Amino acid sequence: xxxxxxxxIKSLDCFRKKNLPQYLFTVVYDLIYYFIFIFSLAIFxxxxxxxxxxxxxxxxxxxxxxxxxLEALMVMGQQIKSSLYVFGIFTALIFILLLANFxxxxxxxxxxxFNKKLDFKKVLYLSILNFCxxxxxxxxxxxxxxxxVAKIQAWFFVLVILPAIIYITHSANALFVLDKxxxxxxxxxxxxxxxxxxxxxMTTFTLVVLFLLSQIAIYMNFIPFNVRMxxxxxxxxxxxxxxxxxxxxxxxxxx
Numbered sequence: 001x002x003x004x005x006x007x008x009i010k011s012l013d014c015f016r017k018k019n020l021p022q023y024l025f026t027v028v029y030d031l032i033y034y035f036i037f038i039f040s041l042a043i044f045x046x047x048x049x050x051x052x053x054x055x056x057x058x059x060x061x062x063x064x065x066x067x068x069x070l071e072a073l074m075v076m077g078q079q080i081k082s083s084l085y086v087f088g089i090f091t092a093l094i095f096i097l098l099l100a101n102f103x104x105x106x107x108x109x110x111x112x113x114f115n116k117k118l119d120f121k122k123v124l125y126l127s128i129l130n131f132c133x134x135x136x137x138x139x140x141x142x143x144x145x146x147x148x149v150a151k152i153q154a155w156f157f158v159l160v161i162l163p164a165i166i167y168i169t170h171s172a173n174a175l176f177v178l179d180k181x182x183x184x185x186x187x188x189x190x191x192x193x194x195x196x197x198x199x200x201x202m203t204t205f206t207l208v209v210l211f212l213l214s215q216i217a218i219y220m221n222f223i224p225f226n227v228r229m230x231x232x233x234x235x236x237x238x239x240x241x242x243x244x245x246x247x248x249x250x251x252x253x254x255x
Contacts, residue, residue, distance in 0.1 A: 007198070007246065007249040007250055007253065008198070008246065011245050014242060014245050026108075026241045026245075027237055029105045029112070030105065030237045030240070031234070032105060033106065036097075036101045036105075037101060040097055047090075048091060051086050051090075052087040099134075103126040104127075107122070107123055107173065107176075107177055109244060110177040113244060113248040114177055122177075125176070126176055129172060130172075133168065133169060137161075141157070141161055167188070167195065167199070174247065174248065175251065187254040191254045195254075198247060198250050201246075209235060209236065213235060216228075
């Protein structure tokens with residue numbers, strides 16, 4: 001295949017004037033997604049996690065209970081029950097928000113790429129799909145972790161589990177938006193060879209972007225940290241918005 005007809009070159013069409021507005025929509029969707037994601041995590045860490053801090057201090061907590069009278073223990077028991085109740089409810093709400101946030105905005109991005117419509121019913125089913133995928137990944141990690149040497153578990157997760165999670169999640173979400181989820185195993189596993197080169201290209205570009213940002217951080221450390229973090233986030237969103245368009249072309253080819 002001539003390089004001019006390659007999917008990589010075709011993916012760059014998103015930067016042309018006629019396609020740029022559509023591409024910018026995906027950038028905005030991703031930016032909103034990350035703002036909600038970061039805001040939700042900040043709320044969880046600042047207001048919800050402290051409700052269960054005693055769970056992370058079990059030894060000192062139990063030692064402190066030994067000399068307390070029965071009435072004080074009963075009051076403390078009620079406080080623990082209340083804290084767990086609040087922690088459980090708000091943790092569940094944050095989880096639902098994060099799941100809905102991911103499914104809605106990532107679904108919108110794929111819908112924009114494939115020129116598809118995304119209604120409430122489709123977002124609901126997409127959320128269920130992503131929830132099932134999450135449970136599958138947790139189960140997969142729990143099983144494989146037992147057979148991996150402890151010293152290399154971190155590398156195993158970064159080099160094997162994480163790429164697998166990203167690849168399968170991209171495939172499932174994209175095919176769902178395309179109404180082609182029935183072709184999931186055919187596209188994701190039987191035609192995995194079509195994705196090897198695109199993912200190698202995207203990984204290489206990711207490393208280049210990381211290197212450039214690290215150099216900018218070194219020579220522009222006078223810029224406030226929060227501003228630099230926002231710039232980094234924006235650069236990656238712009239980059240990955242293109243990367244998803246590249247993958248979109250590969251998915252269409254795989255079908």
